[in-house]
Amino acid sequence: MRLVMMGTGPFAVPTFEALLESGHEVVALVTRPTPTPKGREKQSLNPMRDVAVARQIAVHAPESINTPESVALLTSLAADLLIVCDYGQILKPAALAAARLGGINLHGSLLPKYRGSAPVHWSILAGDATTGVSVIHMTPRLDGGPILAVRETPIGPEETMPELELRLSTMGVAAVLEAIDLLEQWDGTSPIGTPQDATLVTKAPRFARGDGELDYRRSAVLLARQVRAFKPWPGSYTHWLREGQQPLRLIIDRATAEPAETASAAPPGTVVDVAHGKLTVMTADGLLVVTSLQPAGKRVLSAAEFLNGYGLKVGAQLGPAPVVEKL
Structure with a gap:
């Protein structure tokens, strides 16, 4: 034809x-x-x-x-x-x-x-x-x-x-x-x-850039799916809310979900473990284990490389950057 x-x-x-x-x-x-x-x-x-x-x-x-x-x-x-x-x-x-x-x-x-x-x-x-x-x-x-x-x-x-x-x-x-x-x-x-x-019939509309922000009030399973689904667009990202410094934007490249073995009082978005080259974050249901990520303006790093270079510790908070009101 x-x-x-x-x-x-x-x-x-x-x-x-x-x-x-x-x-x-x-x-x-x-x-x-x-x-x-x-x-x-x-x-x-x-x-x-x-x-x-x-x-x-x-x-x-x-x-x-x-x-x-x-x-x-x-x-x-x-x-x-x-x-x-x-x-x-x-x-x-x-x-x-x-x-x-x-x-x-x-x-x-x-x-x-x-x-x-x-x-x-x-x-x-x-x-x-x-x-x-x-x-x-x-x-x-x-x-x-x-x-x-x-x-x-x-x-x-x-x-x-x-x-x-x-x-x-x-x-x-x-x-x-x-x-x-x-x-x-x-x-x-x-x-x-x-x-x-x-x-x-179900719909599958295109995502917007803002849809990629990780919401730790959701389950770890859903967030891990989001990381896989949103590559390369719109990407999955979060911010390290550093005390006394500007929030650092982090693009999450690879992550998996694990159950929380014990109940925790840590609020969603709290870093609860940085051992064994993994960055583990509390969610509303389970743990999001980040294995590779990209700091703003840098290359993709393994979680071990990032933790060694940036010094993020247990107790650090991840989440949306505060909105700065314009005068």
Whole structure:
């Protein structure tokens, strides 16, 4: 089939590369406008564009995919099917209608669970035992189309968002190819795929920077999940409330939860142990054991390196920085 790939972020790269090696014809990449690295910058903000340029695939980056000009562009490509993944814009009916069979979308959850832009984050944060990918035949409703293909996988007990997202992006390749085969045989009018159960829909909206602050009034289990789920964005952070000094912002890189063996009178956020190269903090339920962290403006340190270099002691308090009122 004649395909147009639509994607921007790294989640779409394995699918794009697989389609370029398949028997299908990928005629163009449609992506979001993003700056190219300059000077000493090395990390691209658009890995999909990098793949397309390397493979000499035409690249189009409209500001909005739903303007009459963008719809005309899509129509001119005469695609049988749009392949949408990690693109960053919602396609309205006119854009979807620009391809003979419409579009399919690879989504990083087992729909109808976690519709939205942060499904992998939410699956880890919720403590789900399993997750997966779904390929849907697209409709104007966000992530609401019939399901064409699914792949399921367990979530590792210490798996972080980037680690799980990478696995899911690779798993998605087979699901996308299965969906394309299904549509290639479709008559264009018969019902196709499995309708989503609207009663099971949950949302997975994008997080804001402030969502990353650790709240020790929550359980250690939930905070450990947050640390795994919020890498790299929005990150999980706290402040060391140093007496007589400015609070020091600490980004928590790795942490686990342990039960508190004995009852403690220490309030949530209190450092209760610094032995054995670990920074252990009391929460409302259990202990958060930090094994690596990043002081503001510094590199990531093991907890042992941080404790040796900064002299944090048992009894220190972690929590939100006091709000300074402006005069």
